[in-house]
Amino acid sequence: MRKWLFGDARRASLPWRRAVLGKIVLGAIVAAGFLAPVGAQAAPAGCAALAEKYPDWKGKTLVNAINPHTPGYEAIDPKDPNKYIGFDIDLGEEIGECLGFKVTYKAVTFAALLTTLASGQADIVISDIYATEERAKAADFITYSKVFDGVLVAKGNPKKITGINTTMCGAAAAENTGFVEVPLVQALIPTCKAEGKPEPTLQLYDNNANCIQAILAGRADTYVNDVNTVDNAVKANPDKLEKAIAVTIPYSVGIAVPKDKPKFREAVMAVMMEIYKSGDQAALLKKWELDPNNLKEPGFLTVN
């Protein structure tokens, strides 16, 4: 089905990009694509052996599809918008450093992350995406982090929402298209009906900023997402927003790789294990002020 390998795809698109760069504008046209890794950790000691064992990607440039709207994980650097920064970005750069490939970024909507991977427009997705069985039909996952969700509400929590439960009956929940929280909220509908309460409604947006604005504008009552995103939103609008509660969601965050590249999956897994064991992953969590409880031993989630 897919005719191109990673290397071929890059070779095909690079000369075009260079031509554009030469002719039209500054190097920043493809945004962070050509920028050096930012704040990447030095590769762990075990990397040398791994690079030798998995030499296929040495010297290549791989495309990482991200939805850069999650400060802490992946977002542009407010100080230099030509760079992407965050936990996931550092993680990707470190994997690249270990296996000898460079990373460029492709910014897409959340719902388009896996489509972009499947169409060959990207080689890997490291974008705070929860690995679910449903999504594993489209891509293979290497899980690397536990999930804690926060419930974002307006200051004072006027609707008294305490989680994804019947307190959400009748409330308007903002979510991004494709988020795992969407079906969780939808699952409340029969429960609310059974209790004779009004149904919760869903508003679907493209990115975190829009979801947060929906609450600020009084259009939505709550937004359930990764706790770190929720904390950042509260930090930015302390007078208007608050975190009602943190809830556990039965998923892990995963790196998505194409289903038809088992060797790549294996290599990424091996590197992730090395990063985990060397303590680099814990250090990264600390660097980005994320909850150390997120730390999790890497694993696979694949579905045939």
Next chain:
Amino acid sequence: MSLFLHYLSLPYLLEGIAVTLQVTALGLGGGLILGLILAWMQLSRFWWLSAIARGYTVIFRGTPLILQMVFAYDALPHIGIKLPAIAAAGLALACNEAPFIAEMLRAGVLGVDRGQVLAGQALGMTPAVLMRRVIAPQAIRTMIPAFGNESVSALKNSSLASVIAVQELTLRSTQLASSTFDFFSIFFASGLLYLVLTGAVSVIQLFLEWLLDLDRTRQERWLADYLPWRRVDLKIDLVEKTAPSLDADPVVPPPRALTREDRAKRAVTIARNNVAVDVKDLRKNYGTQTVLDGLDLTVRIGEVVALLGPSGSGKSTLLRCINHLESWDSGALRVGGRRLGFRDDGKPLSPRDIAHERASVGVGMVFQQFNLFGHLTARENVAGPLRWVHGMTKVDADRRANELLDRVGLTHRAAALPRHLSGGQQQRVAIARALAPNPSVLLLDEPTSALDPELVNEVLEVIRRLAVDDGLTMIISTHQIRFADEVADRVAFLSGGAILEEGPAHEVLSNPRNPLTARFLSVMESDKAPEAVR
């Protein structure tokens, strides 16, 4: 406010503009090329080309651009076409713009006065020459505002490329908003940037309108006249228009009237001449309505034939058939001995070959509505076709045009646009234009019917001189009985698509034998009565 200004000048956003402009340029450029092809297909005389273009239009005008973007980006790679993001967005935008641009082009082309197209055909212009010299220059002028609209719309639509990872202004703005939480400052800044871009498009549009304004060189029209709050003073225009009638055109001495002996002499000479136009059993129907019903007519070289008859009797149709502006169902038509409209093997000619044939056979035509080319001066109306159809040099064509304008007494108006000429002057230019290639036959289709009464004589005078002084072969359809009597050697009275009565002009007009002819003539006479009393 300071944040707003900060984002307004942030290089990250300004670089996004470059990407936005790239996508827009690809979309508009590609859309224009595709649109030209689509419009050409739709206007083509082959139904299947037009059907394909219609199908394309239905699909690409009927689906959202955002889906087309995603398709170009995510679906095409599955069939092996992996375009870079900017190219994919440009492709989708071009495919989406094309049907809209095609419709604009089509409307522009169809909006050009059909009469001018007919006149161009009658002058022997091929479809390509006609498009390039007559239709396109006028259509483009009318299409500029629509193009301005389309450019602004494409510029704004390029923001949809943000869904396929194109780092244009909108995507950069949303990413920046996500990481800084300065939602409103950023979007106000990006909105203002879009306004500057669309404002620039408007300025370009106004400049082009000014540049292509035909009146620009004649009157002092400044760019500022196009600003919405400016009302351009029309006085200059009015003075221009009335001026020529005040200082009358140079007086052309009337030709001497023909005596009875002259007429007899003419008749004898003409009877010895070769046949110029030979119409045999010509039949034509529009649906169930019969327009020409087995019409026969022979016109000899140097002869002037007046076609009389009520409206709808087939006079105009006959003239158009002689010039092959219309086709007929059966019968034969020869001009200068040549059978028109068919190849040697009997197959019908293509429009292009018909045009060449018209030019070489030499049948000139003058229309009721003048049909001058609206974007060309009087001189260019005459000289242009000589260069484009007959391959004359500019110097020769201009000399010939000046000569002819002199003959119709319009040398002083050579540089005027048709719209600044009176009806009579326009018709005289039209006659000069028809005469320019030295036609063997001149067809005049009610040349004075559209004129105000006081302008009729100046045109009749010109035609009279052509008949008497130049001995030009002419077929004139007219309602001017007295004029027909004076000028024509022969009149033919048409009714129901056939000739009821024909013969020497004076004889038929003073002693009609057919009762229908008599009644028609008496009605025309009684119409004239009040004028006669005065």
